[in-house]
Amino acid sequence: MEVPAGPHRPVADSDSQAWWSAIQDRTLMVNGCASCGRKSLYARPFCPHCWSEDVALVAASGHGTLYTWSVVHQNAAPFDAHAPYVVAMVDLAEGPRVMSTVEGCDAAELRAGMALTVSFREDEDGFVVPVFHPAHPVSSR
Ligand SMILES: [Zn+2]
CATH class of the missing domain: 2.40.50 (OB fold (Dihydrolipoamide Acetyltransferase, E2P))
Structure with missing residues (x-):
């Protein structure tokens, strides 16, 4: 679902767009790392624990x-x-x-x-x- 824009709404960049879209569908996501198995937020294209780029949003x-x-x-x-x-x-x-x-x-x-x-x-x-x-x-x- 498209994230509605507004002056008091979060600015969704390419990393957070998918996270906010999932919220609009009533699903809370976390960034899951396939390399070390840890979860992180905010959504970003790498793991802040091990720097792997093998990450994907998974439902919390x-x-x-x-x-x-x-x-x-x-x-x-x-x-x-x-x-x-x-x-x-x-x-x-x-x-x-x-x-x-x-x-x-x-x-x-x-x-x-x-x-x-x-x-x-x-x-x-x-x-x-x-x-x-x-x-x-x-x-x-
Ligand atoms: Zn990791």
Whole structure:
């Protein structure tokens, strides 16, 4: 699927185009290395661990853990519509760390190391972004 362009959308270069296209189809991909077997992100035509160019995008499990996060209370348009929101660093089960957001629970309930699962949020303009939710119900206090 074509990645829609917009002033507040990521600029997809030739390396990230395939990754963002997969996101539009609701699949989270990681860069898989056939030489050393490790996974990496962002998408690029080589492996940052062993420099092999024998890499290809492979589907991730969608499971990860929360490494750290912060809460954005104010931002300029159009991001103000979502404030307050969580900016999270998520360690994927495959190894790469990605920046995303966590939805579906109060920011006060976030814990480092908590299990997260990816899902896909379709924004008003039809652009799909990967977001994370708690993998297990969070007990309210
Ligand atoms: Zn490698």
